[in-house]
Amino acid sequence: MTSQTWNAASYQENAGFVPILGGPVLELLGEVAGQDVLDLGCGDGVLTERLQAAGARVMGVDASAEMVAAARKRGVPAEQMDGQDLRFDARFDAVFSNAALHWMRDQDAVLQGVFRALRPGGRLVCEMGGQGNVAAEVVALHQAAAEFGLDGAALHPWRFPSPQEQGDRLAAIGFTVQRMELIPRPTPLPTGMYGWLITFAGPYTRHLPVERQEPFLRRVEAMLAPALRDQQGNWTADYVRLRFVAERP
Numbered sequence: 001m002t003s004q005t006w007n008a009a010s011y012q013e014n015a016g017f018v019p020i021l022g023g024p025v026l027e028l029l030g031e032v033a034g035q036d037v038l039d040l041g042c043g044d045g046v047l048t049e050r051l052q053a054a055g056a057r058v059m060g061v062d063a064s065a066e067m068v069a070a071a072r073k074r075g076v077p078a079e080q081m082d083g084q085d086l087r088f089d090a091r092f093d094a095v096f097s098n099a100a101l102h103w104m105r106d107q108d109a110v111l112q113g114v115f116r117a118l119r120p121g122g123r124l125v126c127e128m129g130g131q132g133n134v135a136a137e138v139v140a141l142h143q144a145a146a147e148f149g150l151d152g153a154a155l156h157p158w159r160f161p162s163p164q165e166q167g168d169r170l171a172a173i174g175f176t177v178q179r180m181e182l183i184p185r186p187t188p189l190p191t192g193m194y195g196w197l198i199t200f201a202g203p204y205t206r207h208l209p210v211e212r213q214e215p216f217l218r219r220v221e222a223m224l225a226p227a228l229r230d231q232q233g234n235w236t237a238d239y240v241r242l243r244f245v246a247e248r249p
């Protein structure tokens with residue numbers, strides 16, 4: 001399976017805003033008490049725990065063993081599983097996913113698995129990176145990759161679909177799309193661009209020897225400063241979210 005390497009402590013420190021900003025997506029789920037809900041790409045389980053507190057029978061799945069362990073530590077049931085190879089059949093009333101789907105390269109496989117996992121009448125409520133998400137970071141990462149002898153395009157780990165593309169994909173699988181929005185969301189970075197890169201740029205840095213990793217990230221940071229750092233030294237990332245709700249008829 002596709003596994004993911006994440007550091008739960010670094011995620012909490014540098015990206016604790018991710019589940020916090022996922023709150024409005026949770027609300028889109030509506031009533032969950034007594035329902036079976038899958039949290040796809042649950043990470044360390046912050047939002048899974050909230051679903052459980054709201055009375056859902058939850059299950060979290062994530063490709064990272066460390067994130068699954070962190071979620072279990074919170075007291076939510078979680079399993080290591082590739083979202084591109086979900087192994088559930090008509091088991092859930094809802095599938096929820098925040099900030100995870102764009103890490104899965106084969107979107108068709110993910111959404112087909114979600115369709116199978118839902119009971120008829122079940123809903124998918126998702127927020128992920130959408131078209132244009134972290135565009136400046138992607139360009140800088142690819143420029144730095146070229147300078148450090150890496151093929152940025154080949155390493156690019158994310159899929160940031162447009163509303164049209166994701167809507168067509170969902171419809172082709174058989175979903176009824178109830179809502180689809182692209183939401184620009186400039187996002188302050190609590191630990192700056194370097195902290196963000198430490199947490200999210202692993203798919204690039206892991207191909208460099210350890211001693212070249214910091215120079216690589218500093219080069220990316222320097223390229224981004226004129227665009228994303230203000231005069232006080234605060235960083236804001238150019239997040240764009242794709243938020244959608246779709247039902248299995």
Ligand SMILES: C[S@@+](CC[C@H](N)C(=O)[O-])C[C@H]1O[C@@H](n2cnc3c(N)ncnc32)[C@H](O)[C@@H]1O
Binds near residue numbers: 005019101
């Ligand atoms: C940015 S975190 C979001 C975690 C959580 N949903 C939240 O809101 O905090 C992305 C998560 O997606 C998971 N992920 C990436 N690729 C995956 C895959 N193919 N299958 C399942 N999980 C995956 C990562 O391991 C990581 O925990």
